[in-house]
Amino acid sequence: MDTPDTPHVNKERIDTMEHLSAAIGVSRPTLSRYFQDPDNVSRTSRERIRKGLERVEYVPNFFATRMNRKSTGMIGVIIPYLNDLFFSRLLEAIERAAMDVGYTVITQCSHSDPAIEARAAETLMSMNVEGALVAPLGNHSDLDVHERLRSRLPFVMVDSRPDTMPEVDFVGTNHYHSTGLATEYLARVGGPPVFLAMPRVNFNAMERERAYIAKMEQLGLEPRIVGVEGVSGAGYFEAHGQAVLEREFSSGRLVASSILCVNDRVAIGALRAAATHGLEAGAMQRGGLRIAGHDDYPLCPYTVPSLTTVAQNVDAIGRTAVARLVESIRAEKSSGKQILKLFDGEMKIRESA
Incomplete structure (x- = not known):
């Protein structure tokens, strides 16, 4: 007033x-x-x-x-999901790194739809962004879209990478290290871990599955994988993890197993399935059930029980991806040398395992 x-x-x-x-x-x-x-x-x-x-x-x-400028000072980012806190954290890291070097971030979301991903790429190009950071959907992405972006702009992939584009600059997590850490930990504190996978359309999920197999073979243990096929009526991530373990627990399987989930969102569904069957995962609980995830999703410390997982170095991934993109934007000519930067994970041991 x-x-x-x-x-x-x-x-x-x-x-x-x-x-x-x-x-x-x-x-x-x-x-x-x-x-x-x-x-x-x-x-x-x-x-x-x-x-x-x-x-x-x-x-x-x-x-x-x-x-009106020769340089618009804008970089584009395409992420696959808006409802995933991992990508919220990654986008925050990217935006902070971009602001530090004088760039503005324009974000598009593909919403798990290849057609929307393609339209997002076209939108960024129409806005004259100076470069693009892309977290692709998976092997159902339209790879022609990525090729068009790459032919027009400095281009860096983050988080996951198609096997068909190995020469593209990439910044992400060393899944063989991070998944290996979790596999080795579970094998040490409990029985040989079972891997709760996802349908094979997600690059990171497939790489983590391969990393699990490699570490199990190195330890002289027999790999066991569940959840490769989707359960009828189940959705993605949390719903998939819950549906797979509902099926297993209902048949009396895995109730006393160590279970390594492909990511934390699947693990949250797994914890829900355990709760509905009167099971509680954790080293301090009777019965031997242990559940662990991957990513260190922000909700992991607050689940019941709190979720053991492997943290990705999201801040470093965001900073490094922006630094590489800006380096490419400002270079007078391309060096032609691909940059591949992988960050190790860090175990976060909590109650669930």
């Missing part, structure tokens, strides 16, 4: 650069240079524009000021 000491001031609202130019007495080209970078104009003009902007209500058109 206004008081007698602080009278309300109605500022003139201005919507165009032309009207702003007339209102504060500075040429439009000078204003344009100012909004691109205040240091591009003289100190006298800067001060005049600053004082003029205090008298009016004006917000520069973001895209208009960017499109």
